[in-house]
Amino acid sequence: MLENLFAKRINKNIPSRLQGLFPETNFPDNISFGGGCPDEKSFPARELVNAYQEAIINEKEHSFQYHDVKGPERLREFLADRAQKKMGIANVTSEDVMLTAGGQQGIELVAKLFLEAGDKMAVEVPCYVGALAAFDVYEPDYYEIPMEDDGVNLDCLEATLKAHPDIKLFYTVPDFHNPTGITMSLEKRQRLVELANKYNFVILEDTPYRDLRYHGESLPSIKSFDTEGRVIFLSSFSKILSPAYRLGWLVASPEIKAELTKLKLAEDLEVPYIPSATVDNYIAHHDLDAHIEGLKKIYRQKLDKMDQALHAYLPADAKISHPEGGFFFWIELGDDANTSQLLLEEAIPNEHLIYVPSASFYPDRDHVNGLRVNFTGSSLAEIDEGCRRLGRLLNVDSLMQVAI
Numbered sequence: 001m002l003e004n005l006f007a008k009r010i011n012k013n014i015p016s017r018l019q020g021l022f023p024e025t026n027f028p029d030n031i032s033f034g035g036g037c038p039d040e041k042s043f044p045a046r047e048l049v050n051a052y053q054e055a056i057i058n059e060k061e062h063s064f065q066y067h068d069v070k071g072p073e074r075l076r077e078f079l080a081d082r083a084q085k086k087m088g089i090a091n092v093t094s095e096d097v098m099l100t101a102g103g104q105q106g107i108e109l110v111a112k113l114f115l116e117a118g119d120k121m122a123v124e125v126p127c128y129v130g131a132l133a134a135f136d137v138y139e140p141d142y143y144e145i146p147m148e149d150d151g152v153n154l155d156c157l158e159a160t161l162k163a164h165p166d167i168k169l170f171y172t173v174p175d176f177h178n179p180t181g182i183t184m185s186l187e188k189r190q191r192l193v194e195l196a197n198k199y200n201f202v203i204l205e206d207t208p209y210r211d212l213r214y215h216g217e218s219l220p221s222i223k224s225f226d227t228e229g230r231v232i233f234l235s236s237f238s239k240i241l242s243p244a245y246r247l248g249w250l251v252a253s254p255e256i257k258a259e260l261t262k263l264k265l266a267e268d269l270e271v272p273y274i275p276s277a278t279v280d281n282y283i284a285h286h287d288l289d290a291h292i293e294g295l296k297k298i299y300r301q302k303l304d305k306m307d308q309a310l311h312a313y314l315p316a317d318a319k320i321s322h323p324e325g326g327f328f329f330w331i332e333l334g335d336d337a338n339t340s341q342l343l344l345e346e347a348i349p350n351e352h353l354i355y356v357p358s359a360s361f362y363p364d365r366d367h368v369n370g371l372r373v374n375f376t377g378s379s380l381a382e383i384d385e386g387c388r389r390l391g392r393l394l395n396v397d398s399l400m401q402v403a404i
Contacts, residue, residue: 009117009139027352031386034354036178036239036327037377039302042295043242047286048278055277063274069264071099071271075280079249087210088224089233089251096251098260099271103208103236103248107171108134109260109267110204110232114169115140121169122160122201124152126330126361126370128178131171131206142363143167147177149322151184154191161199169202174222176209176326179361179372183324186219193225201230202256208236208248211292213325214300229253237279239327240292245275299325299376305383306375313391327376332358333394337369342393351389 056063070076076094083092100106107130115121115138123132125144135142143164145157152172161167172192174184184192196203205222223233229252236248252260282288306329310320314331321330333339339357347353358370373390375383 009137025348025352025354030352030354031378031382031389032354033373033375033378033386033390034356035377036374038239038243038295039298039376042298044282044286044291048242048282051281051285052274052278054281055274058281059273059277063277065273067270067273069261069270071276072280074284075099075276076249078280078283080251083223083233083251087207087233088220089226090224092251096254096257098250098252098257098264099276100234100248100250100264101268101272102238102243102246103206103234104130104134105246105264105267106232106234106236106248106250107131107204107206108137109263110169110234111135111138112263113256113259114202119169120164120167121171122157122167123171123363124173124177125363126179126358126367126372127171127363128173128206129356129360132361132363135171140169144363145170147180147182149182151177151182151188152192154188154195157192158195158199161195161201165199167199167201169204170196171204171206172222173206173209175207175219176212176323176328178209178326179328179356179358180330181321181323181326181328182330183216183219184222189219189222190225192222193227193231196230197228203231204234205231206234208234208239209326210235211240212296212299212327214296214303215324223251229255232256240288240295241279241282245279246272247275247279302375302378302380302383305380306373306387309384309387310373310390313387315391315394318394327374329373329375330370331373332370335369339371340368343371347390347393351393353386353389353393355390 073094076097079097080092080094083089111134115135117139119140120143121140122143122145124147143160145160146153151174174189176183192203203222207221221233223231233251234248237245303323310329314320319332323329340359343355343357347355356372358367359365378386
């Protein structure tokens with residue numbers, strides 16, 4: 001009755017990309033490679049409980065009051081120092097750091113700042129589904145830039161920029177890309193900034209997995225090469241500490257940060273005090289990098305196990321990515337495969353297995369022959385058994401059965 005009053009951009013006939021992305025099942029032997037979930041056993045639960053209690057004790061009744069949109073000064077100073085030492089971003093102060101409600105709010109705020117209906121932006125494809133969900137609301141015209149083994153295809157991006165010089169924004173996950181697991185090379189990071197300067201667009205560098213490298217050497221952030229304030233660096237505590245706090249952070253030029261802060265004030269008035277103070281207290285009394293090193297030992301085993309199992313059980317013609325860190329593997333099948341159908345008609349009911357089909361990761365949802373699998377949220381035994389089930393699914397008989 002009231003839908004004629006909705007904003008024109010609201011189309012209730014098109015579901016959110018995130019809605020139903022991770023279906024629930026009641027099978028007791030269910031294995032989920034779907035959500036990008038950390039290993040629950042890796043959470044420093046006792047230490048976080050103590051940090052939470054300290055946050056309340058320190059501020060007493062005031063801890064339950066309204067607080068500043070900036071968030072804890074000590075935490076922002078820590079992140080400014082970390083941005084310089086770990087990300088290679090020069091001259092960062094606490095005033096350059098903005099706290100957000102998870103990395104997802106950072107993406108949404110950037111979308112709100114730069115995009116109106118019909119504005120042009122470029123995205124890697126496949127692209128993080130949560131980012132597409134945030135961008136979709138503002139109705140941009142997408143230009144899809146394919147991935148290569150060392151990151152986004154910059155020759156394709158430059159050709160697109162020449163043809164469409166009014167592209168305003170480019171979104172990238174350069175470190176252990178979601179969903180492919182690919183890491184952008186050093187040369188491409190430098191050239192991407194050069195393209196941004198030349199063609200006048202902004203780069204949103206989304207890096208929630210940056211600290212989680214299990215093999216190889218870390219690379220400087222794209223932001224570290226920024227010479228004109230065109231790169232927004234975005235990260236999060238969700239993958240390295242806990243997603244429950246919904247605490248992300250970004251570094252941007254003063255001009256951009258000021259406008260993002262205005263938008264955040266309009267959205268939620270402030271950084272929630274108790275979650276941010278809990279993280280602040282945890283970091284003040286514990287070695288975050290030592291915790292991350294512990295995570296890397298756990299996840300390195302899981303990555304190696306999934307890499308071995310996927311190659312052991314999947315058909316020889318399946319194309320499997322080779323991540324050196326992060327949370328995900330990406331698998332591409334033949335052009336006649338439909339992994340969305342396969343999930344609903346075979347994987348869930350017959351194999352009790354969940355993955356994320358590729359359609360979710362494309363602006364037009366038109367690529368249906370790939371899938372993303374997560375390895376961090378499962379045990380080593382579940383990884384092996386889940387890959388065994390996936391191998392059964394991806395044989396010719398199953399794929400043909402779905403196609404009929």
